[in-house]
Amino acid sequence: MLASVSRRAILGIYAVIIIVPLTVVGFGSFKSTQELFAGPFSLPQSLSPANYAEVIAGQNLGSSFMNSVIVTAISVPLTLFLASLAGYAVSRLKGFISWAIFGFLVLGMAIPAQANMVPLYVLFGRLGLLDNLAGLVVANVVSTLPIAVFILGGFMRTLPKELYEASSIDGTGPWRTYTSIALPLSAPSVAAAAIFLFVIHWNELLYPLLFIQSPGNRTLPLALLSFQGEFQTNYPLLFAGVILASLPVVVAYVFLQRYFVAGITAGASKG
Amino acid sequence: MSTHIGTAAKRKAPHSHPEPSATKVRRRSPTRVNPALYLFPLPAVAVIAFFLLMPTLQAFQYAITDWNGFSAAFNYVGLDNFIRAFTGDSLFTNALTNNLKFVLLVVIAQTAFSLVLALLLTKNSRGSILLRALFFFPTILSSVSVAFIWKFIYDPNFGLANSVLGAVGLESLQGSYLGNNAQALYWVAVTQVWFHAGQMMVVYIAGLQSIPRELYEAAEMDGANRWQQFKSITWPFVAPATSIVVAYTTVQSFKAFDLILGIAGNPPKGSLDILSTRIYSTFANSEFGYAAAQSIIFMGMIALVTWLQRRLLRLTPKGE
Numbered sequence: 099m100l101a102s103v104s105r106r107a108i109l110g111i112y113a114v115i116i117i118v119p120l121t122v123v124g125f126g127s128f129k130s131t132q133e134l135f136a137g138p139f140s141l142p143q144s145l146s147p148a149n150y151a152e153v154i155a156g157q158n159l160g161s162s163f164m165n166s167v168i169v170t171a172i173s174v175p176l177t178l179f180l181a182s183l184a185g186y187a188v189s190r191l192k193g194f195i196s197w198a199i200f201g202f203l204v205l206g207m208a209i210p211a212q213a214n215m216v217p218l219y220v221l222f223g224r225l226g227l228l229d230n231l232a233g234l235v236v237a238n239v240v241s242t243l244p245i246a247v248f249i250l251g252g253f254m255r256t257l258p259k260e261l262y263e264a265s266s267i268d269g270t271g272p273w274r275t276y277t278s279i280a281l282p283l284s285a286p287s288v289a290a291a292a293i294f295l296f297v298i299h300w301n302e303l304l305y306p307l308l309f310i311q312s313p314g315n316r317t318l319p320l321a322l323l324s325f326q327g328e329f330q331t332n333y334p335l336l337f338a339g340v341i342l343a344s345l346p347v348v349v350a351y352v353f354l355q356r357y358f359v360a361g362i363t364a365g366a367s368k369g
Numbered sequence: 370m371s372t373h374i375g376t377a378a379k380r381k382a383p384h385s386h387p388e389p390s391a392t393k394v395r396r397r398s399p400t401r402v403n404p405a406l407y408l409f410p411l412p413a414v415a416v417i418a419f420f421l422l423m424p425t426l427q428a429f430q431y432a433i434t435d436w437n438g439f440s441a442a443f444n445y446v447g448l449d450n451f452i453r454a455f456t457g458d459s460l461f462t463n464a465l466t467n468n469l470k471f472v473l474l475v476v477i478a479q480t481a482f483s484l485v486l487a488l489l490l491t492k493n494s495r496g497s498i499l500l501r502a503l504f505f506f507p508t509i510l511s512s513v514s515v516a517f518i519w520k521f522i523y524d525p526n527f528g529l530a531n532s533v534l535g536a537v538g539l540e541s542l543q544g545s546y547l548g549n550n551a552q553a554l555y556w557v558a559v560t561q562v563w564f565h566a567g568q569m570m571v572v573y574i575a576g577l578q579s580i581p582r583e584l585y586e587a588a589e590m591d592g593a594n595r596w597q598q599f600k601s602i603t604w605p606f607v608a609p610a611t612s613i614v615v616a617y618t619t620v621q622s623f624k625a626f627d628l629i630l631g632i633a634g635n636p637p638k639g640s641l642d643i644l645s646t647r648i649y650s651t652f653a654n655s656e657f658g659y660a661a662a663q664s665i666i667f668m669g670m671i672a673l674v675t676w677l678q679r680r681l682l683r684l685t686p687k688g689e
Contacts, residue, residue, distance in 0.1 A: 355502055
């Protein structure tokens, strides 16, 4: 009895601590500063899109949104492609060479991106990858390739070997086996990895902060960060930015929740 | 040689050989690897070697110079950068202390809290599934978004925390949160736990659901109370989940760069400066050599703390 009451209390309070701030942000994005400060919990008086119009057009969040879309739309499939190729090879090769390749690729997870910022900046400078979206794509692919190999390679190793052998007896080359057997059978883990990468690449802040100078090349998180200095306490404006930046991920979460949990948890179990 | 024989035998197998040798061939066929297969991991290996391994090695080279990132000339300064970091740079030692404090706080709070949530939501009832989805939700947001939400909660004048405290008559508990330098780091730790506890809860739930129910039934028959059951069944059985949660939370809180910049601004004030933000500031200040040295200390710290935790976790009783 007591246990069930305290269970409900803990869960209820924590649910409130999550729901209330998110609701306040949602409502607040339609309010004026005065209205928000007067009653943060109240419904907005009108669904005026003024804050959204201001951040999208006035603060160029629209173009940052497009930059984020472009970078994410290229870097997620590219990472998945490279990682699944490597994962597939690792699952079919035998013995030391297989472990060596897997180990080499996965070891990168131990190197935090923030520890590499100086040499990466110098290298990107030499390659002309500073201050453009191509550089962000490369950085995203590099930083998440190890974990993607870990997730996909780990899954592909569990596929029954007989499937591969059957197809190689039929005389099918490795490329056909990869596209017609390995990839379709790995669909759940590819989906989980895709979601995981989508969240990371969409929310990435460090690389844009390091590499991007021109406001026109900013991605959403970087554009949002620049608001922080400009609009110290203009919270409604910040909130409209938060909603815009979160919208694609939230919509995806609503429809693909299962893969989110699987993907982000697979990413977490790398320890 | 044997590979060749295997290849030849296999080609013939389906047509000309009777049953017994066909099984023999099937057992051998795995040794035959199509050489084209070695091309598949090449792009990934090349990308990692060029953009991850090489820069990491270069960091060690930069770390022993005074290079400013622009001029062609620089000097090798040996270990001076490392000595400066630990003895002559209060900004760096401050960030190091803050970071270790932050990691310790978040690891303890997040591990405990995510385990509590998981214990309360282990059963797959509709309510549990709904609450799990809710508690997981903050994890998918960007750090900058989370930072802005909590900036408003903590705002001393207009913020949610103080309004709620004021509304229920607890004005005495109202504070300035991030504005209070003695407390600021703790409040960011609260935010970090809110951000990621749901993610770690999911890891714990997977661990909890794998515990056989019979163990609890047997323990109950032996008259073991809840706490005894937790101590002798649950805790040892979730040990693998605990080590995942602790290791992941450690790395995550070492890297709380985005959250700190979002909540404290760039550069953050001293009481909220951590290693990654300090490295960034040093880098932005064109001290490339020194920033590289700080990066190496940063990597070393993560490795050291992770290693210490593994040792400590191994000390926890497994089946007592």
